[in-house]
Amino acid sequence: MTDHLRRWCETREQVPWHDVRHGRGWPRSPVQARRDGVTHRITTVEHGREPLRAQRLLAAYEQMRADATADKALDFELLARWQRNILGVARAPFRSGPAFAKRGRERYGLDTDTPARxxxxxxxxxxxxxxxxxxxxxAYLDVCFFHPFADGNARSALLALAFVLAKADIVLDQVGPLAQLQRPVDDPEAAKRMADLVVTLIENTQRRFEASSTSHCRYAPREL
Structure with missing residues (x-):
């Protein structure tokens, strides 16, 4: 049976990560937003689907922001701290067996060295x-494909992405497009497109903030 985690680890080394462009001004200077896109997504889309789940995710996001401000390092212990809030549980251990996603089409194996990897x-x-x-x-794709938890890995992946950006003083004003992009496990160009999308979201956030500051009008970008 195919181990899609092993496929991702092979693909990961083939992605031209260095070819993704830096943006104008960042990361040397902060990227401000008229609204926090993750918070907006949670309080609108997620809350509309399941209020309790949204409440827990918001608590996890607030913890993530505090950890970024405290300059914590991204590791499994940090993910597990957020995951306890996401799931409303006392413990969030690394999964104890193979994991499945995409309606069972992908299987992520578990070896003795998987947590260390x-x-x-x-x-x-x-x-x-x-x-x-x-x-x-x-980081987003790593969490998706390592699938470290029994549940809630997509939410954990979003927090990991937002955490890396927050450490660089970058806040996105919308994150909906991230959920719409396909994430094949064995396509280096698809992984690069994910990184390119993050660049686009950062640049759009920056552009809209500057435009709204210049015009002195309120602006609320449409969530996709």
Missing amino acids: LEVCLAGSRDPALPVASRAAR
Whole structure:
């Protein structure tokens, strides 16, 4: 049976992460937003689907923001702290067996070194040689494909992406497009498109903030 986690680990090394462009001014200067896109997504889309789930995710996001401000390092312990809020549980251990996603079409194996390999991958989110958009997108995909928890991995992946950006003083004003992009496990160009999308979201946030500041009018970008 195919181990799609192994496929991702092979694909991950083939992605041209360095080719993703840096944006104008960032990450040397903050990217401000007229609204926090993650908070907006949680309080609108997520709340509309399931209020309790949204309440827990918002608590996890607030914890994530505090951890970013405190300059914490992204690792499994940090993910597990957020995950306890996401799921409303006392413990969030690494999964104890294979995981499945996409209605069972993908299987992520579990070996004795899987948790350690995830730690190495997450440590790469601090690599200053890579554009921040690449680091954020890669952390998102790492969490998706390592699938460390029994449940809530997509939510954890979004927090990981937002955390990497927050550490660079970047806040997105919308995150809906991230949920719409396909995430094939064995396509390096698709992974790069994820990073390119993060660049686009950052630049759009920056452009809209500057436009609204210049015109002195309130602006609320439409969630996709």
